[in-house]
Amino acid sequence: MRAGMAPVPGAATAMPGVEMPGMGMPGMLMPGTYAWLALDVVMLTVMWAVMMTAMMLPSAAPMILLVAGMHRRRRERSTPAAPTALFAAGYLVVWGGFSAGAAVAQWGLHQxxxxxxxMASTSPVLGGFLLAIAGVYQWLPAKSxxxxxxRxxxxxxxxxxxxxxxxxxVMGMRHGLFCLGCCWALMALLFVAGVMNLLWVAAIAG
Structure with missing residues (x-):
């Protein structure tokens, strides 16, 4: 910059090695101004998958323990039995698919x-719509x-x-689909309260 020339107000300057706000993964500080890469969506999917595993695997523990007990008794009777880990893997596959969908939805909302x-809704219309959908779904036969x-x-x-x-x-995936059918509307409310709102995450998991 020449001597005597003042910086233009609002102009952004960057120094080598310094990351500007909004340019990190995935540019959450400046919604709508960051062009996401495929890697950003993949990383976001992983984040959702880790969160869903932490939230939903404990709720599946009674089913997983029951499956493990049945397989153990089958092995004692020399009856073919499958590893219980396969049941849990099938269950998590479903939530992995949900995580990918949630990541794409977050990308769309961010754009x-x-x-x-x-990562909470800034639109009263969107927030109200998600709340209404979640409320109505609780009374539908599909939820029951x-x-x-x-249960x-x-x-x-x-x-x-x-x-x-x-x-x-397949059994694990079927169980995962039923659990997803119970919880997807509540999970959508994470976009109302904030995806990183730990109190709301704990409330859903509980």
Whole structure:
């Protein structure tokens, strides 16, 4: 800059090795101004997957323990039994798919400048819409049907039991789909309260 020339107000300057706000993954500080890369979406999917695993795997513990007990008894009787880990893997596959969808949704909201730096909705219309959808869904037969499957692990296994390793994965995925059917609307409210709002995350997980 020549001597005597004042900096233009509002002009951004960058120094080598210094990361400007809004230019990190995935530019959350400046919604709508950062062009996401595919890697950003992948990293965001991983973030959602870790969060969903931490929230939903404990709720599946009674079912997983029941499956483990049944397989243990089958092995004691020399009956073919599949590793319980395959059931858990199938369950997590479903939540991995949900995580990918949530990451894409977050990308869309971010590009539309509808999310704050805390990843909460900045639009009263969007927030109200998500709250209305979540409220109405709680009274629909689909929610009741999914909840009945999740609340009765023994009943689920009686109806859904499948033999072999592939059967264990399918059972895990079926259980995951029923749990997703129970919780997806509440998960959508993370975009209202803030994806990083730990109190709301704990409330949903509880």
């Amino acid at each position: 539309g400048a509808l999310l704050s730096p805390a 049907a999914c909840l009945s499957h999740c 009765s692990p023994l009943g689920f296994l009686t109806r859904e039991w499948r033999e072999g390793s592939a059967g264990a994965v």
